[in-house]
Amino acid sequence: xxxxxxxxxxxxxxxxVTISVGVIIxxxxxxxxxxxxxxxxxxxxxxxxxxxxxxxxxxxxxxxxALDLVWGYAGLLSLGHxxxxxLGGYAMGMYLMREASGDSLPAFMTFLSWTELPWYWVGTExxxxxxxxxxxxxxxxxxxxxxxxxRSRIKGVYFSIMTQALTFAGMLxxxxxxxxxxxxxGFTNFRSILGFSITSQGTRAVLFLLTVxxxxxxxxxxxxxxxxxxxxxxTAVRDAENRLMFCGYxxxxxxxxxWVLSAVLCGLAGALYVPQVGIINPSEMSPTxxxxxxxxxxxxxxxxxxxxxxxxxxxxxxxSWFTVAFPxxxxxxxxxxxxxxxxxLPKGVIxxxxxxxxx
Numbered sequence: 075x076x077x078x079x080x081x082x083x084x085x086x087x088x089x090x091v092t093i094s095v096g097v098i099i100x101x102x103x104x105x106x107x108x109x110x111x112x113x114x115x116x117x118x119x120x121x122x123x124x125x126x127x128x129x130x131x132x133x134x135x136x137x138x139x140a141l142d143l144v145w146g147y148a149g150l151l152s153l154g155h156x157x158x159x160x161l162g163g164y165a166m167g168m169y170l171m172r173e174a175s176g177d178s179l180p181a182f183m184t185f186l187s188w189t190e191l192p193w194y195w196v197g198t199e200x201x202x203x204x205x206x207x208x209x210x211x212x213x214x215x216x217x218x219x220x221x222x223x224x225r226s227r228i229k230g231v232y233f234s235i236m237t238q239a240l241t242f243a244g245m246l247x248x249x250x251x252x253x254x255x256x257x258x259x260g261f262t263n264f265r266s267i268l269g270f271s272i273t274s275q276g277t278r279a280v281l282f283l284l285t286v287x288x289x290x291x292x293x294x295x296x297x298x299x300x301x302x303x304x305x306x307x308x309t310a311v312r313d314a315e316n317r318l319m320f321c322g323y324x325x326x327x328x329x330x331x332x333w334v335l336s337a338v339l340c341g342l343a344g345a346l347y348v349p350q351v352g353i354i355n356p357s358e359m360s361p362t363x364x365x366x367x368x369x370x371x372x373x374x375x376x377x378x379x380x381x382x383x384x385x386x387x388x389x390x391x392x393x394s395w396f397t398v399a400f401p402x403x404x405x406x407x408x409x410x411x412x413x414x415x416x417x418x419l420p421k422g423v424i425x426x427x428x429x430x431x432x433x
Contacts, residue, residue: 375422
């Protein structure tokens with residue numbers, strides 16, 4: 075009789091601990107850009123490299139969270155989220171290239187002897203229109219693709235293969251010089267954003283804080299969805315879609331909504347990634363990047379929201395060290411990590427922590 079009460083109390087205690095740890099981590103993340111503004115002689119000063127690296131990892135964490143919404147809750151394993159991330163990055167890159175070039179054509183267009191801007195570049199000198207493109211480009215692509223895929227009831231491995239084919243096609247398209255996106259080199263040599271120097275410590279601090287805010291907002295939205303009736307329906311779609319249909323629900327609308335939302339979050343993450351890292355090229359659309367995102371979610375624990383953030387931080391932290399110390403072995407290590415997690419940690423690191431904490 076007392077066991078349910080004990081479990082409930084343990085769950086509540088675990089929730090309080092999670093919230094407390096989250097608040098502490100959020101406070102540390104907010105403090106980091108402020109510490110970067112300190113003079114270099116100060117021992118607490120955070121270097122520009124460290125701030126950029128952490129900002130990059132936080133952007134990847136948003137992608138992991140977005141993927142967890144569709145894979146962890148709806149059961150849709152996407153191997154093409156890198157495409158949505160890159161589209162948001164390219165939309166922001168177009169604005170940054172226009173601001174760097176002023177009234178003239180971007181440098182790569184001048185090099186290729188272009189005489190005028192393509193029609194899809196019109197208006198990209200305006201920041202608000204660029205932000206609209208950040209949302210619309212991945213969102214509309216996800217809407218069209220998801221509408222036809224879910225209407226045809228494509229799921230499982232077939233859905234994963236189609237998403238991987240989509241991102242590979244996008245990569246090949248953006249590699250071509252005649253498409254007007256910089257070809258193999260992509261966009262780089264950014265100078266300013268909204269008139270502020272993109273390399274100044276103040277600008278980097280603001281971009282980092284915006285990334286933290288987007289991550290916190292995405293986590294809040296994901297938590298609200300997961301705790302709502304919508305989240306329960308998504309879980310039913312993952313576990314027993316046919317039974318859900320017999321209960322009178324049409325899963326297509328639920329899957330399409332979370333699919334588009336996930337793509338938009340990836341686009342926003344890409345838009346914040348580009349000014350912090352300083353480059354965007356078609357390699358961001360590589361299927362390998364999308365597979366890495368699946369590894370982040372699997373390692374942390376899919377269907378947990380917090381787990382994918384942990385997985386993205388751990389894997390990318392290891393990648394930063396591994397690609398310097400043993401660059402030729404990184405992909406082998408990544409593949410081995412995914413196999414080990416699949417075989418021995420099916421619920422990820424978060425699942426292991428929860429299991430050890432059970433009474």
